[in-house]
Amino acid sequence: MTIQETEQKIVDEFSAFDDWLDKYNLLIEMGKDLPLIDARYKTNNHLISGCQSRVWLHAELADDGKVYFTADSDAVITKGIVNLLIRVFSGRTPDEVLTADMAFIDKIGLREHLSPTRSNGLISMVKQIKLYAQVYKLKMNN
Amino acid sequence: MPAQTVFKAEMVRADFPALQQQVFNRPLVYLDNAATTQKPQVVIDRVRDWYEHENCNIHRGVHHLSQLATEAFEGARQYIAGLLNAKHSHEIIFTRGTTESINLVASSFGNKFINQGDHVLISGMEHHSNLVPWQQLCLSKGAILDIIDITSEGEIDLNHYEQLLAENPKIVAITHLSNVLGTINPVEEMIRMAHIRDIPVLLDAAQSVAHLRIDLQKLDCDFFVFSGHKAYAPMGVGVLYGKEEWLNKMPPYQFGGEMVDNVHFEQTVFNELPFRFEAGTPNVGAVLGLESALRYLHSFGIENILHYEDQLLHYAIKRMESTGKIRFIGRPKNHAAVISFLVGDTHPYDAGTIMDKLGVAVRTGHHCAQPLIDLFNVPGTIRASFGMYNTYEEVDILIGAIERADAMLA
Ligand SMILES: Cc1ncc(COP(=O)(O)O)c(C=O)c1O
Numbered sequence: 001m002t003i004q005e006t007e008q009k010i011v012d013e014f015s016a017f018d019d020w021l022d023k024y025n026l027l028i029e030m031g032k033d034l035p036l037i038d039a040r041y042k043t044n045n046h047l048i049s050g051c052q053s054r055v056w057l058h059a060e061l062a063d064d065g066k067v068y069f070t071a072d073s074d075a076v077i078t079k080g081i082v083n084l085l086i087r088v089f090s091g092r093t094p095d096e097v098l099t100a101d102m103a104f105i106d107k108i109g110l111r112e113h114l115s116p117t118r119s120n121g122l123i124s125m126v127k128q129i130k131l132y133a134q135v136y137k138l139k140m141n142n
Numbered sequence: 143m144p145a146q147t148v149f150k151a152e153m154v155r156a157d158f159p160a161l162q163q164q165v166f167n168r169p170l171v172y173l174d175n176a177a178t179t180q181k182p183q184v185v186i187d188r189v190r191d192w193y194e195h196e197n198c199n200i201h202r203g204v205h206h207l208s209q210l211a212t213e214a215f216e217g218a219r220q221y222i223a224g225l226l227n228a229k230h231s232h233e234i235i236f237t238r239g240t241t242e243s244i245n246l247v248a249s250s251f252g253n254k255f256i257n258q259g260d261h262v263l264i265s266g267m268e269h270h271s272n273l274v275p276w277q278q279l280c281l282s283k284g285a286i287l288d289i290i291d292i293t294s295e296g297e298i299d300l301n302h303y304e305q306l307l308a309e310n311p312k313i314v315a316i317t318h319l320s321n322v323l324g325t326i327n328p329v330e331e332m333i334r335m336a337h338i339r340d341i342p343v344l345l346d347a348a349q350s351v352a353h354l355r356i357d358l359q360k361l362d363c364d365f366f367v368f369s370g371h372k373a374y375a376p377m378g379v380g381v382l383y384g385k386e387e388w389l390n391k392m393p394p395y396q397f398g399g400e401m402v403d404n405v406h407f408e409q410t411v412f413n414e415l416p417f418r419f420e421a422g423t424p425n426v427g428a429v430l431g432l433e434s435a436l437r438y439l440h441s442f443g444i445e446n447i448l449h450y451e452d453q454l455l456h457y458a459i460k461r462m463e464s465t466g467k468i469r470f471i472g473r474p475k476n477h478a479a480v481i482s483f484l485v486g487d488t489h490p491y492d493a494g495t496i497m498d499k500l501g502v503a504v505r506t507g508h509h510c511a512q513p514l515i516d517l518f519n520v521p522g523t524i525r526a527s528f529g530m531y532n533t534y535e536e537v538d539i540l541i542g543a544i545e546r547a548d549a550m551l552a
Pocket of ligand 1: 176272320321346349
């Protein structure tokens with residue numbers, strides 16, 4: 001699936017629900033499937049700042065030239081949100097990650113989480129994901 | 143006599159337009175009053191009236207409007223001085239809010255009276271606004287910031303306070319009412335203890351003015367600061383009360399218009415109190431709104447409101463206890479209408495997010511008091527803070543939201 005296809009799939013999953021609580025129930029469920037970060041990476045170095053809940057994020061560039069993300073959070077809704085991002089961005093080339101926009105977040109009604117002050121730090125997570133991609137892109141070109 | 147009448151939220155709810163709305167198709171249950179309160183129609187009207195009919199700059203024009211406006215502005219100062227029982231109305235200085243008032247004192251008093259090796263004393267439950275200005279002052283002066291311990295109940299450890307007073311700090315700055323725990327600190331006793339050693343005391347009254355009767359001469363604090371917006375008044379205005387003896391010894395904080403008496407290119411003679419500390423055009427509309435908010439609040443008798451809020455608080459605590467799922471952060475004996483808690487083992491952010499979707503506006507996080515939250519060894523808290531318009535039904539909705547969040551997150 002392309003990034004666009006994955007995003008559309010997520011939008012479809014959320015559009016099945018009208019009620020906010022059902023959408024959050026879905027997020028909580030998604031949090032349980034989060035590809036968990038290896039314990040040795042769950043350190044302050046991997047902590048994303050700007051979040052009311054703590055989020056640890058790790059990235060690896062595999063031999064296939066794609067970036068794979070793992071993460072964890074101490075809040076389950078945040079885990080769900082991180083997992084959405086990982087579904088969209090993990091297993092992509094650095095270029096794909098760098099060019100993707102975040103319109104799907106708006107479409108599933110999580111736009112409030114995009115405001116710069118929103119305490120779960122979705123913006124910070126996206127920034128960090130793109131930063132990893134940027135670094136790996138430079139590495140690959142060297 | 144107001145002290146005999148019974149106050150109920152239902153008497154005032156209709157006065158607050160913002161409370162009449164729905165969020166996520168549910169009636170808004172506004173329990174974030176410690177962050178800011180909603181405004182009654184009289185206050186909104188007062189500010190609108192100012193801009194529609196009275197607006198002009200004060201203290202400077204000889205024209206009719208300017209004189210009326212100056213009278214209204216100075217009238218607000220006198221009203222507030224009288225309400226809080228200050229000795230002189232020129233001890234009331236208008237600022238942008240609590241934060242600016244504390245920065246003014248830390249900067250002006252600090253520069254004059256605090257030197258290398260001196261001590262400054264605050265408590266472990268201060269809002270960042272009553273911590274960072276003192277911390278930065280101490281860092282720049284090479285002074286020492288001492289912190290009074292907080293007990294596990296969320297109260298100031300008075301024995302530790304006594305010990306730290308022996309260091310003869312140049313000033314004590316403490317919160318009257320904790321924005322996180324709801325603790326009403328024994329400030330009268332603490333002021334007395336400091337004054338035995340001639341140490342001045344600043345009270346951060348950001349949270350107390352909306353709930354408690356304030357008698358500045360009885361309290362005898364040296365500085366007293368608050369924000370209008372936490373007491374049903376507009377944002378952008380606050381008060382610094384300082385005893386005349388102190389204010390007269392302190393250098394101006396900002397320089398510019400209105401605070402000067404006589405300006406030459408070489409030197410300037412500063413104006414007298416209170417103008418010396420009010421540089422530039424003040425937020426006149428908000429000052430008038432502040433007067434009108436305090437008049438409104440006190441028209442019901444503040445003791446009556448406090449009594450009502452106290453009963454509401456205890457109803458809320460009892461209902462929360464009976465869910466068997468609540469972990470209270472701080473259980474102070476002298477407790478105002480602020481509750482910090484966690485729902486079971488869930489993260490405050492998770493529970494708060496779900497409660498928000500149920501129309502219940504609570505605050506989650508560290509509430510600008512990170513060191514205090516760290517003391518309790520939690521990632522943050524959920525805070526429900528009540529105001530004069532909150533009802534028993536809203537407490538029931540809060541409990542329902544807690545149960546629902548718990549069920550979804552368990
Ligand atoms: C105890 C306390 N002090 C200071 C402040 C800062 O007030 P302001 O932001 O209005 O300056 C607050 C507001 O949250 C507070 O609760």
